[in-house]
Amino acid sequence: MVGARRPETRWVTRLIPLFLGGCVGFSTYVFVKRICVDFYIENRHESHVATAFLSVYFVSFFLMLLTYFRVFLVIQFDPGVVPLGPLAVEQKKKEKERRRSSGCCGRSVDDLEANRYEGYWPDPSVDSPGLERFYSKDVFICYTDGRPRWCSSCSNWKQDRVSHCSEIDRCVKKMDHYCPWVGGIVGETSFKFFVQFTFYTAIYCTVALVAAGMSLRESLQEEVTVDGFVIGLLVIAGFFGIFTFAMTATSVQYICVNLTNVDYLKAQTLVHQLAIRVPRGTPPGPDYGVITYPLPKPQPSPTSPQSSGRTAVSEPVSSRDLLAQRTFAVVRTEKGENPFDIGVYRNWKSVMGNNIIDWFLPFNRSPCESFENSESFYEMGPLIQELRARFSLPEIPPNEKGGLELSELNGRGKRDGDGML
Numbered sequence: 001m002v003g004a005r006r007p008e009t010r011w012v013t014r015l016i017p018l019f020l021g022g023c024v025g026f027s028t029y030v031f032v033k034r035i036c037v038d039f040y041i042e043n044r045h046e047s048h049v050a051t052a053f054l055s056v057y058f059v060s061f062f063l064m065l066l067t068y069f070r071v072f073l074v075i076q077f078d079p080g081v082v083p084l085g086p087l088a089v090e091q092k093k094k095e096k097e098r099r100r101s102s103g104c105c106g107r108s109v110d111d112l113e114a115n116r117y118e119g120y121w122p123d124p125s126v127d128s129p130g131l132e133r134f135y136s137k138d139v140f141i142c143y144t145d146g147r148p149r150w151c152s153s154c155s156n157w158k159q160d161r162v163s164h165c166s167e168i169d170r171c172v173k174k175m176d177h178y179c180p181w182v183g184g185i186v187g188e189t190s191f192k193f194f195v196q197f198t199f200y201t202a203i204y205c206t207v208a209l210v211a212a213g214m215s216l217r218e219s220l221q222e223e224v225t226v227d228g229f230v231i232g233l234l235v236i237a238g239f240f241g242i243f244t245f246a247m248t249a250t251s252v253q254y255i256c257v258n259l260t261n262v263d264y265l266k267a268q269t270l271v272h273q274l275a276i277r278v279p280r281g282t283p284p285g286p287d288y289g290v291i292t293y294p295l296p297k298p299q300p301s302p303t304s305p306q307s308s309g310r311t312a313v314s315e316p317v318s319s320r321d322l323l324a325q326r327t328f329a330v331v332r333t334e335k336g337e338n339p340f341d342i343g344v345y346r347n348w349k350s351v352m353g354n355n356i357i358d359w360f361l362p363f364n365r366s367p368c369e370s371f372e373n374s375e376s377f378y379e380m381g382p383l384i385q386e387l388r389a390r391f392s393l394p395e396i397p398p399n400e401k402g403g404l405e406l407s408e409l410n411g412r413g414k415r416d417g418d419g420m421l
Helices: 007-043 046-078 086-102 129-134 191-221 226-257 261-264 319-324 342-353 355-358 383-390
Strands: 138-141 149-151 155-159 162-165 170-173 177-178 184-186 273-278 288-291 326-332
Touching: 007 046, 007 191, 007 226, 046 155, 046 191, 129 155, 138 184, 138 355, 149 162, 155 162, 191 226, 191 342, 226 261, 273 383
Parallel strands: none
Antiparallel strands: 138 273, 149 155, 162 170, 177 184, 273 326, 288 326
């Protein structure tokens, strides 16, 4: 369970469910007792209207609660955060020990839940933990030097579509936004259920608005005293109805173009750096550089103690290690190009599920959670082939597509490469 870093945000997140529960309780009382029972059944003797309203109301009410609890529980127990790197884990242990030794009442002791990790520069080690997971792919997001993105707070290489959330101070897969209304960070594991919740809440509010509006209009026509509780229901249902409808429409738009809220805010100006696999030994081109993995290990300098005054000689690369080498071209997309756009329908299914039942019921997780394969962390669209053609990148020959797996080298493949950018 990962909480917000700032105490005020944590308290808001804890209190909002109580506020929402109060709003739903009030709405249910007004809808059932004052509108359906008092107004339509007892005053107007229109039980068929009350029955119709109650049936639609409680179906939408049940679906709203079901999706809310689903998204809330996922956010609490599986928010999609990336595990901390070894350096951050060690730093966290040191922080706990320092706080324990300082005592819990000292003025210098900060809020434990608001603890941040000390920053680190990208790990320079060629055997850096997690690095091999990137160059075993055929394409990944990278820096201009061809290395994966790095999170200094989490001390980790950032996979594609991972963003750091300042509210919880952790990296999150496909982070969309921090939402106190549903208890925390909305990301890859919860976005589908969040969309379903806002959709059913909008329907719930619409049903309440229609019933309250009709009873109010008929009361005015018959010059009956207007029920103040019905006015209150109109205000609450109108506010949350507009809010959740806007959230649903916006989220559906993000899904159709395979972007998150974080991505969409900078979609028109964002330029991606991509490392795309090319044949081993491919030289740099006029518009791109190359990098070869595993990265070369630094050789001792002539004046280092290990060399004893002798000139260092590079260790020859074995044929086994040559099979482990992979060369990547580092290219840039144009502004606004999205390598993860695989078409509206496939974008939709990657988040909402492969059949219409998954689209409307919050049982199965998003298929994109389990997509990862040997080519990329997430399915990529036709832009990758367009980039190959745009930069005239050579295709990988058949003899390099199969063969020795990196995982079979047991670390022996992490030897000297034949160069990097």
